[in-house]
Amino acid sequence: MLAPFLKLGYIDDLGMILTSIVAGLVFGYILVSTGMGNSRKISAVFYGKDWGVMKVMFSAVVTTMILTYSSFYLGILDISLVQLTKLNLGAQIYGGLIFGAGMAIGGYCPGTAIAAGANRKIDALIFILGFMVGLWMFAINYGTISEFFMTDNLGKVTLSDVFNLSFGTMSMLVVLTALGTFLLLNKIEGKLYKKSI
Amino acid sequence: MINAQKHEKAYINPYLGGIGLGMVLFFTFFVAGKGLGASGALTRMFTFTLNLMSPTYVAGHDYLYKYVSSSNHVLYHWLTFMLVGVVIGSLVAGFRQKRMKVEMLKGPGTTKNRRIMTAFAGGILVAFGARLAGGCTSGLALTGAATLGAAGWVFFLSVFTAGLAVAYIIRREWL
Numbered sequence: 213m214l215a216p217f218l219k220l221g222y223i224d225d226l227g228m229i230l231t232s233i234v235a236g237l238v239f240g241y242i243l244v245s246t247g248m249g250n251s252r253k254i255s256a257v258f259y260g261k262d263w264g265v266m267k268v269m270f271s272a273v274v275t276t277m278i279l280t281y282s283s284f285y286l287g288i289l290d291i292s293l294v295q296l297t298k299l300n301l302g303a304q305i306y307g308g309l310i311f312g313a314g315m316a317i318g319g320y321c322p323g324t325a326i327a328a329g330a331n332r333k334i335d336a337l338i339f340i341l342g343f344m345v346g347l348w349m350f351a352i353n354y355g356t357i358s359e360f361f362m363t364d365n366l367g368k369v370t371l372s373d374v375f376n377l378s379f380g381t382m383s384m385l386v387v388l389t390a391l392g393t394f395l396l397l398n399k400i401e402g403k404l405y406k407k408s409i
Numbered sequence: 410m411i412n413a414q415k416h417e418k419a420y421i422n423p424y425l426g427g428i429g430l431g432m433v434l435f436f437t438f439f440v441a442g443k444g445l446g447a448s449g450a451l452t453r454m455f456t457f458t459l460n461l462m463s464p465t466y467v468a469g470h471d472y473l474y475k476y477v478s479s480s481n482h483v484l485y486h487w488l489t490f491m492l493v494g495v496v497i498g499s500l501v502a503g504f505r506q507k508r509m510k511v512e513m514l515k516g517p518g519t520t521k522n523r524r525i526m527t528a529f530a531g532g533i534l535v536a537f538g539a540r541l542a543g544g545c546t547s548g549l550a551l552t553g554a555a556t557l558g559a560a561g562w563v564f565f566l567s568v569f570t571a572g573l574a575v576a577y578i579i580r581r582e583w584l
Contacts, residue, residue: 216442223440229490231440236494238433239445239547243495244502246426251514251528253411253420255583258576262411267423268430269551275431276555280438293442297543297553297560304549304560307542308567310534315568316575318531319514319583321546322539323447325532326492330499334513335528340451342532347455349533350540354472361541369559382557402410405584 215283219293240327242268249328251319251335258316260404263397270390277383284379291379299366306361318342418506434555443487444552448536448545450492452476457483472540488548516583527582538568 217223218231246268247253256262283289315321320328320339328336350357372382413420434445456476460467460483467473477483503509515524539545542564544553550568553561576583 215439217439218441218443228441228487231437232487232490233494233497235433235437235445236491236496237498237501238494239430239491240495240498240500241502242426242430242433242498244499244508245421245506246423247411247413247420249499249503249508250411250413252516252583255516255576256411258572259580259584261584264411264420264423268427269546269554271424271427272431272434272551273554275428276434276438277557279432279435280555283439289439291556294438294556295443295552296556296558297549299558299560299563300543301563304542304564305567307538307540308564309538309571311538311542311545311564312568312571313575314531314534314536314538315546316531316572317527317579317582318535319528320531321447321535322451323445323495323545323547326447326451326495327499328514330496331503331508332511334511335515335524338525338528339532339535342529343451343536344455344532345529346533346536347452347540348459350537351470351472354470357541366559370557371559371562372557374559379557386557405580 213290214288216289216293220290239323240330243324243327244331248324249331249333249336251324251328251333251339254321254324255316255319260400261402263401266397267394270393274387274390277386281379281383296368296370299369300361300364301366302364303361314346413506413508414510416510417508430551431555434552438556441487444548444555446488446491446544446548446552447495448539449486449488449548451536452540453483453486453489454492516581518584519582523582527579 218228243249247264253262254265257265284291318339320336325336325339329340372379437443456473460477467477513521513524550561550565
């Protein structure tokens with residue numbers, strides 16, 4: 213196996229730091245260029261007015277998936293060494309619901325708020341301030357929260373495990389679903405809310 | 410469609426941007442075995458600042474203490490370096506594409522005061538949700554979805570479901 217370099221010991225901490233900064237640079241550049249530094253554009257996704265966020269997300273997911281699994285099948289990337297968040301249904305469902313509510317209200321998620329804040333958008337800076345307060349609220353309530361939500365850790369589960377399909381078949385299905393979703397989304401863009409109120 | 414403002418350069422094609430973002434994510438998988446992320450770095454910066462002000466307070470909270478008690482400095486982390494990159498990348502794009510105007514972005518039917526409240530409240534909820542779920546749109550949804558992680562897909566669907574419902578309730582703020 214050739215990759216991931218860091219986990220196989222081919223690069224050291226300096227390489228890790230440089231990789232991270234370079235990736236962050238392009239990440240930030242793309243967020244701003246695609247309009248993800250604009251809370252109006254982000255929130256518009258929840259009104260079906262502008263699917264920009266979904267288009268960026270899904271084409272990124274599909275691109276990464278194709279590249280990752282092809283290098284896995286070519287035998288150059290050890291996929292078991294690539295980061296995978298553990299499944300914790302309660303935490304991710306409730307966390308996702310709270311996060312989604314916050315995104316719809318605030319118009320940003322953390323990455324886009326940083327990009328917009330760097331572009332001197334006042335609402336993004338206020339959002340980040342609120343974010344800090346939210347972190348504090350989470351930290352002081354962590355004892356109670358962990359009792360309720362952090363208990364059913366299911367480990368590193370992939371969709372292939374859930375549907376009992378091979379990585380290849382599963383990623384093909386995801387790509388097809390994504391393409392279907394794109395076609396559907398383009399048809400109904402701007403038609404969800406007929407008139408602005 | 411929400412287009413860029415008149416004084417700005419037009420936004421690039423979202424599919425093209427997405428493909429670029431996907432290539433960056435693959436690059437980090439391939440080189441480091443790690444993905445993109447944003448909320449982790451903010452959490453570390455928050456803990457770092459709090460620890461400067463009152464180390465005893467941080468030591469009294471399990472969740473915060475685990476960040477400062479590791480052998481590496483709380484800011485010495487993959488995601489904090491990435492944050493530096495994101496800020497610089499956003500600045501470069503912002504200047505090149507004339508998006509650096511100081512302004513408060515808000516829906517056409519709302520006031521500045523109400524926008525301050527929605528931005529602040531949204532930030533609180535997003536932080537709480539991200540810490541509960543163990544990541545945000547980039548670290549959990551994007552990175553997780555690309556590796557077919559069930560956690561990422563569950564999170565993504567929950568975010569979108571709540572987003573659609575809550576957006577309807579507060580539509581006066583954005584439409």
